[in-house]
Amino acid sequence: MYLDEVIIFNYRSCKTVSLKLSEGNPNIYIGLNDSGKSTILQALDLLLNSKSKYNSLGEGSYKNDLSNTPDETDKLNHLLVEKDLPEFPDDATSTFIVGKFKYQEEEEGSEYVDMNLSTPLKWSLDSNEEGIFWLVRKLNGSLDKTYVLMNESNDSLELWNLAVRSIDKKIKELKITADDIENENGKGRFSNFEKIRAIYSKIDSGPRWAEYKFAKNDKDIFPDYSLFDWxxxxxxxxxxxxxxxxxxxxxxxxxxxxxxxxxxxxxxxxxxxxxxxxxxxxxxxxxxxxxxxxxxxxxxxxxxxxxxxxxxxxxxxxxxxxxxxxxxxxxxxxxxxxxxxxxxxxxNKFIWAFDEPETHLYPRAQREFFDILNKVSTGNVQTLISTHSTIFIDKSNLDKINSVIQEEDGYSVLNGCSDVEAIYSSLNVKNSDFLFHDKFLIVEGDTEQYLIPKLYELYTGRTIIKDNIQLINVQGKDKWLINKTLLDKVMAGFKKTEEQLVYLFDNDMKFEIGAEAIKDNMFFVGIQDIEDSIENEVWSNILNDFYHGDFEFSYKEVEEWKTEIPNVKCNNNQKFYSILKRKIREKCQNLGLEYDTLVRLPSKGIDSSELLLNHINHVDKIPSKIKEAFDKLKV
Incomplete structure (x- = not known):
């Protein structure tokens, strides 16, 4: 079981904050000091640890964890209704922490059945959507209550809290027979739980929040939350x-x-x-x-x-x-x-929350520390990190970074980081403070910009974003010199530039660059371009699929067409894609078909990339020079 979503309501600076958590990657929270990052981590501690401290005003106590100007409960209820959850009664003087948990129904759920869990918890697990569990903690001064989502009647029978005699009385009252009760084991007496399930199936009921107290063995299924503030x-x-x-x-x-x-x-x-x-x-x-x-x-x-x-x-x-x-x-x-x-x-899964773990760690130790967190996050540990470390941010997936901002009214707002600019803004950093990517892959045009990341994922099993690789499109051969000069200026001051930059171009770029300017970090594909580097059999499959029912192509035809491509600087009409379109027209004329009635092959770009990707479905079909460039990026 892991934590999937959290709503923090009227807790310190988090008046109304909703966050989505990743299971398999570190969840990163960035922001200036006193923006509310630590409050988010402490709110999760409140949800999962009954012994965690909640401060409230009282005799001799002047600390209060309730937001200074709390939101009305209808704001919380609006969020709950959006998630098809029941509402809470109006109460603007309480803190609510709402948690949505997920678990694998077949594996974990089957183990829960055999565990000695309390009847209320078993009924809650049985009542919820498969693989989903909701838990709420409500705090108000000395009042501390926990709620779970239950299937309950309008008059709140709370059958899970009743003794056997009361349950049997309800069975008689509703005239429930043995045939109405499902015996999970297929033998022996009916359990209270089986009777409860039968009763609720006979009366009007629906999802309700029910007060709940952890029994001795119940906590065995919940994640073990630890907050490390160093x-x-x-x-x-x-x-x-x-x-x-x-x-x-x-x-x-x-x-x-x-x-x-x-x-x-x-x-x-x-x-x-x-x-x-x-x-x-x-x-x-x-x-x-x-x-x-x-x-x-x-x-x-x-x-x-x-x-x-x-x-x-x-x-x-x-x-x-x-x-x-x-x-x-x-x-x-x-x-x-x-x-x-x-x-x-x-x-049981562990949840580790780290508040500024970079403290006292030098840069290399920070990198190693984050790599360990990244590794354990793929196992039985879910991680959350509040940080100012540009190294931690640099090694994180952009879509797993959340910016915590304190607005003018003093309350925290959580935003996703859609681009690097959002990171710069959240931390008030300058360009010189950190280089956001480890490697840069420079490609020639729009086709490659769409195609190459997909091939990289097919080849490595990882995305270029996950591997901290920035893709740069130089927008054509004619802009090469201008963009090369700009790249050199941007990278000036960073060590080993040639190891950070990998160029992946069509082979015709050689004629623009010149033999003397070519270096080991430059890779050139095909006779002229990437299209003619694709295997003949792949192209014949693409064409037969695209023109299915009209005519057929053999890989030998494709092989013959490629012999017409010159290995010197040439015009576009001498390159493979132009030759391919001419040959299709000729084939139509030879077969007496009307060319204008056929669906045309897409122009080079995203659409032609999609056409290729539908058939390049194995690493063996990726051109060798592209794989060499990918290997260089991994060094």
Whole structure:
């Protein structure tokens, strides 16, 4: 189960904030100081951790987490209605955190059935849309309530809270027979849950918010939320280590506890024997006391007393307490990561929220740290990061970055970042503050601008955005010199420019550039252009599919047409696509068909790219020079 959506209502600066979360990528929140980033992370802590602190005005307390000028509840209800959810009664003095969770119905859902979950939780899971679960926490002063979405009657029967006798009474009242009740196991007595399901199927009911209290085993299905703000103490590191090592400690602690219990019993006997010897003396003072005895318990408690490090350049073990803040945080994170790894097979998912994790980490460590977060996000960990780090942003998918802005009224607004300009604006950075992409792929025109990213994804299994590659279209051969000069000026000052830039052009660009200007980072496709580099069989399949029912083409015909293409500078009518269109016209004339009645091949650009992509469906069909350019980008 993972967190898919959250609505934060009347909590500090987040008066009405709605956010969508990614499961498999880090969720990045950027913005200036005091914009509300930390408040978002703390709101999620409120939703998932019942022990998280909520401040309210009261005697001797002047801190209040309710928004200063809270929104009316109809604003929250408007968002709920949009999601086909029931409304809450008017209440402008409460904080609401609404969470939508998703889980895999076949895998996780089947495991929930076998778990010892409370009836209210089981009924909520059964009531909701498949694979969806809604949870709400409402806080108002000392009032703290949790709600889940249930299928409930208009008169609020709350059958899940009733005893067996009351449920059976309702069964009789509604004249429900054994045939009306589904026995999930196909044998044995009907469970309360099976009876409840049958009752609700016979009465008018619908989705309602029902108050809910976590039972002992219920929390096993919810994500384990941890908020790391990097105010790390040595005690927290040790506590994390103890949590990870609990099984190993228990193996050695259990025999000691058994011994302690045995010794406690012996000590108890000895003490009580001594009390017996003192009974006469005690009665002389306390005449009504006939005897006195005691119970003895030896408390054996595990504790990792210290953490020691051995470093490559150290002379023996060193206390972690004496190390720098950066190393402490690295050790803490490695322990947290290990804790998550121990639960990889569990249905429970971890949610890690990091508030400015770049603190105390130098640039390389930031990059490595983000790579680890990216990796664990594809497993059983969902990550959220509040950051000012341009390195974290640089390595993130643009569509996973959210800008948190505090408006003039002091309340936070969440916006997606549709382009780099939005990032610059959110962080108030200048162009010189960071280079947003690792590599740049320069292509010649509109066909390549659409086609090449799709081929890259087919070849690598990843998008150019995910691999931090910026695609640049130089808009034709005639603009090459101007755009090359501009690129050189933009990249001036960045190291190893030739490794960052990869040029992928039609082969006829060679004649514009000149042999002396060609470098190892330039790749040229085809005899003249990308179209003639496509395999003959692929072209024959494209044409046969496009002109299905009119006439057929063989790959040998395509092969013959390509022999007409010169390997020197030539006019457009001597290139493959022009030759192809002429040959189709000739074929029509030879077969006595009216050419003007045929659907024409699209002009070069997006439409012709789509035509190619419909048939280039395997990496083997991608021209070799294009694959070489992609390999260069991955170096």
């Amino acid at each position: 105010n790390t103490s040595l005690d927290e590191i040790i506590a994390t280590a103890e949590a990870i090592m609990k099984d190993e400690i228990d193996d050695h602690l259990k025999p000691i506890k058994i011994l302690a219990e045995d010794k406690a019993k012996l000590a108890e006997k000895a003490i009580n024997r001594k009390f017996g010897e003192l009974s006469e003396t005690i009665r002389e003072v306390a005449k009504d006391v006939e005897g006195i005895n005691s119970k003895v318990y030896f408390n054996v408690k595990e504790k990792i007393s210290d953490v020691m490090l051995t470093k490559t350049n150290s002379d023996g073990p060193i206390h972690l307490e004496n190390q720098g803040e950066g190393l402490k945080r690295q050790i803490w994170f490695s322990l947290i990561k290990a804790k998550a790894n121990t639960g990889e097979d569990s249905i």
